[in-house]
Amino acid sequence: MSRASDFYTPIPWRGTGTDTVLPQGAGYGIVLGFGVFFSVFTSLLVYLDTKYGGTKMTSEQFNTAGRSVKTGLSASVIVSQWTWAATLLQSSNVAWQYGVSGPFWYAAGASIQVLLFGILAIEVKQKAPTAHTFLELVYARWGKTSHIVFMVYAFMCNMIVSAMLLLGGAAVVNALTGVDLNLASFLIPWGVIAYTLAGGLKATFLAPYFNTAIIFAVLIYFVFVVYASSPLLGDAGTVYDKLTTIVSYPRPTEDELAAGYHCGRVSGNRGGSYLTMLSTDGLVFGIINIVGNFGTVFMDQSYWQSAIAAKPSSSHKGYMLGGLVWFTIPFALATSLGLAANALGVQLTAAEAGAGLVPPAAAIVLVGRSGAILIVLQLFMAIVSTGSAECIAVSSIVVYDVYYTYINTKASGDQILRLSRYVILAFGLLMGVLAVILNQIGISLGWVYLFMGIVIGGGVVPTALCLTWSKTNGKAATASVVISSVLAIITWVSTASGTFGEVTVATLGANEPMLAGNLVALLSSAFITVAWSLVFPENYDFESMKRIPVVELDEYVPDAGETPEKLAEARQWIIKWGWTVSIILIIMWPLATVPWGVFPRSLFALWSSIAVVWGFLATVVIIALPIYEAKDDMLAVVYGLLGVQSPKVVTSRA
Template sequence: MDKPNYPMNSILSENVGYVILLGFGSMMAILVTLIVKIETRWNKIRKTFEWFNTAGRSVKTGILASSVVSAWTWAATFLQSSSVTYQYGLGGSYWYAAGASIQIVLFAILAIELKRKSATAHTFTEIINARFGSTAHKIFLFFGFLTNSIITAMLVIGGAAVLNSLTGINIYAAAFLIPVGVVIYTFFGGLRATFIAEYFNSTLIFIVILIFVTTVYFVNGNIGGISGMYEKIVHSAVIKPVAENSGGSYLTLASSGALLFGIINIVGNFGTVFVNQSYYQRAIAARPKSAVKGFLIGGLAWFSIPFTLATTLGLAAIAMGMTFSADQISMGLIAPSVASSLLGNIGAILLLTIIFTAVTSAGSAELTAVSSLFTYDVYRTYLNPSASGRQLVKISRMVILFFGCGMGLLGISIIQFGVSLQFVYLTMGIIIGSAVIPIALTLTWKKTNKIAASSGAIIGLFLGVSMWLYSAYVLFGQVSLSSTSQNIPLLLGNVISISSGGLIVFLGSLINPSNFNFKIMKQKIIVVDERIRAIIERDNDENFLKNAAKFTYRYSIVLSIVLIVVIPIPLYVSGYVFSEMSYRIWIIAGIVWVSVSTVVIIGMPIFEAKSFVKRIILSISNRFLYETRYFDEQNNKKSDNKHSGDLTNLDEYKKILVAVDGSSMSIRALRYVENYFGNLNSKIFIVYVIEWEETDEILDSVIMNKMEIEGKQMLRGILLAKHEDKYQRFVKVGDPASKIHEIAEKTETDIIVMGLKGLGNTYHEMGHVGQKVLNLTSKPVLFLK
């Protein structure tokens, strides 16, 4: 079979394609890996298996929302949305956006229910195994892997097709090389690296969309702004009317073709969210108070991407009189053509770059999802139940490596068969949709019957595929790639798959209901990492989770109804065709929506991480300055009185704070204070800080008391030579440097004394706590070796 290139004049050279493919991919891999290393070092994160696969279960709202946006933004988001807009007008862009955003909004329900009912879970299939046993577990594990494979295929096909069309790069080479950078940073950084990469990707996407919007509506003189585009689209409808649309106009939501696409889109995308481990992984990684807000904000922000971009580029193609073949439309090449026409090479490079980063960041999400499924649900469940954390990390990385290579091979295989991006996108609901409702009810409804759930998924798949193929044969006389790509067979297959699976599990559970107690999940699914377990116990406030669940059900359902019923259905039923004024309002609403989304998605994670970013900047900048404030015990001693040159007037120091952590240097610092300050009229404060991750929530009182008791026992174990009444002991929990600074200010300490290094391993001359103390305090600090 010949190489399936999709002809379109390549406006960029192959060299540009390889620079983006390899150069940009490598740059992203290096940048993300570096940020992960910085974060783990300055936050003193232990790279356990829990951290690798759940990001420490402490992800906040902003980074979760940006992650959701990025993970749900595929090549199809840019390519397919513009194609359906080119075909059906405003109805195409709206139904693409609304039909694929409600799944994220509704998934917020599963996210909060997961926190309520199985907070210790690592995968959704792990919950199914704990509830139903190995048979059901294997069935839904199959659907999980199948979902990740389909999504991966779509990512690779879309990315390779655009690289091929814009640069002429070999489509097979593109498909194979796309995953390279993804594998590198995911291999080293796990889920945390994925979150960071997705933030950069979301940032880039919104910036590029604003560039295209500004160019089309406010810069390009040929289009003539919003009014000029309106006039050109009206003229285009006269020359080439849309048969499925009201009045043949592109400026209407009354489009039977767009509505059919919307229904297929809605049904199919439920499968790619509700049966996709990557979204459960994000819910698991998020803190309970962030999970709901992250998915709701992420879903609404994502809506603005296909809605605004497709409306802009898809309608621009119509206004500019551009024509495309059926193959080019099927492969989603409208958007890159318009981008290159508007901005030349720069436009092509911008669109190519965001498609590439979308493919790689979404690919990273799929890699971590597959890694978790295999490691927890295959390796630890069936092959090595007693595996250590080190072994699990090793297996996870091996899966990332092998599946990463398999991503390219899978994409090459599908391209070789001549299957288009559009075909894969529209058929995925038929294949995985039957598992949607059984999974959702298993995670939320205590009456769900395991036989009904498993049967619903399997029988629904069989009925959906059968209806799809049968209707294609009846309507078009054959079962072929062409006949199965038609709207009616696709619609029937998608609807039958999801509805039959849901009907079977619901009726079966009513006839023979279970009465499952979700509280036993805590005993069945164990978190070995003590620190992570403490975080889960701290966050698992039942009253908060119950109220959050009520809020989520209410707003998720209302938002979904507004998006797919309240707004579009009256416009469809009435056959309304937009006037110039209503069209202007529609476009401005999209611009405002994407602008607000840009501010939120880019700004919120930075705001939430401001203290961490400030700490790193200050620490790095102070690294070159701390030596001027460094006192070495040997250099500061005077031969006649053992006192340092700067400490000869010891009477000036009435209050001395000495920080101890049990290390030899900190004990030496305490002895130094005893010897040099013990006989003076001074008050000595001994501070021991139990290091704990900084959060904006109060620690659980039981955990806090336990820690403080252990800390006091440690301090009591340190013998003080004399003058017991001169000493006051403090035990605190939190960031050591911050607590030392806080107590120094509170007690009006005159000088801080501490060891040059603590218990933490460091290759630098000074420990990280000491460096942070120097950043925070203006008081003199004495370090001792």
């Protein structure tokens, strides 16, 4: 049989020699220019809200946004927080590796955590209405030792997520513009630091709305290019034909892979095809994705902070809507650019794909330099929105769980506000240092993405049960987190050694060791916690969680919609729909594709149409709903700028 290299010459996408696709100045312009723009723009919005919207910047406002965020903005923030560099880059990498199963398992495997977290969001409103962090819940229930152990895992989670943001962002900026990799790692956080310092959590809610709007606008553009307008592709039929043709070649040799020839049969896929959900490696990735992402949602303070900031009537709906809207970002983007990279034979090595360069490479081949600019812009939007959430999350943990709990229990609101800003500055700088260290070691975005569940997966079940099961034993929960991490690391390393005969960064990053380590981390902690608690149950009444102090207030006044009946109704709703949608996504949908094996043309046309339609609907909803819900607040600002008293204020005074 002829080799792929005899007939299918890869399409280069980089500049020749030392040239890059974009000039170095463009890289600095995007990284620094947009950082300055969003800092000024967001600070202006916070100022207008403070001056004309009646908002006072206290420590509570800085860290909880007044606990009054509505459904649309909550969903928008959740989408922006969950849209990492990996969402845009790693999702297309797994499409490039495994075909259609990659984008699906990335999207479905990372949506269900947000959907199910909605249950915890409403539980917080019921049982701990004055909380600032999830670690305060651990301290209120289980005391100092458990609090410190869980705090260590929370910090590790924030550091891993921040590292992934900068690893992916710096790699793309370096590849496209030539900006030094380490320098890019340091410069990217500055825009994040500036506007988060100015406006706190409210700023990290306002800016991500605009970031999300830009991300979706670019997403829709590329989906349209691949499936409607590009002369190279332009419709689902052409994509299908090209993906069908390339599997007639044998699997590329090591030399061909090193030269960027990725076309050929896919090992482990039904018929060697990119057009099948029956993919062994795709399924393994899906399991790793599901397990690992439970850790980075349930153990990440930023998601708890969004739940705390939401209105009681909006928190569960915000997570449901956010999960459904977010699904389309990796699914639609990777089903377009990820598959396009294969269909067009874009010249990419495995190392480049692992660094997250599949989307920019495909975009450049499809539309030229403008494609590179749009990808960098989209990526920068994802980094600053998630980065700001991570900064404010770490700040909240330090000020409330370290400073206020152990150092100064009588701290004033001004002291907490001031320290919050110091921590944001310090952590923003630390993000860059961590990314540089990982770059020097040779750790890529894809490696860290698969690894994260091994480190923090053991905390998922104990954290969830702290708030939801009265019998959970505190000693069991705390011990299980540590024991499961040790077992997971031992399993991970031994599997790499047993499977490949050596332990290196490459063998540790393979699917088999990562799968084994991730599963052991999650399942062992669940078994230890539940079994121990059944034998030695607690009988906790959750009353101590309701006495978490609010610094500026003598007494917490519940929202009008925060009645026990309303919260109980909301809890039943999110339990019903969170589990239903999750089961549909990760069980019923993939099982429905099994009878077809390799997709026929008509099924792929339907598959790509779902990606297109879901993307358009999600774009409209996530842009329009927050504006509709905030119309009164925006009118108040407009009236204030015009020097006219708001009719809303006049009516209330009358």
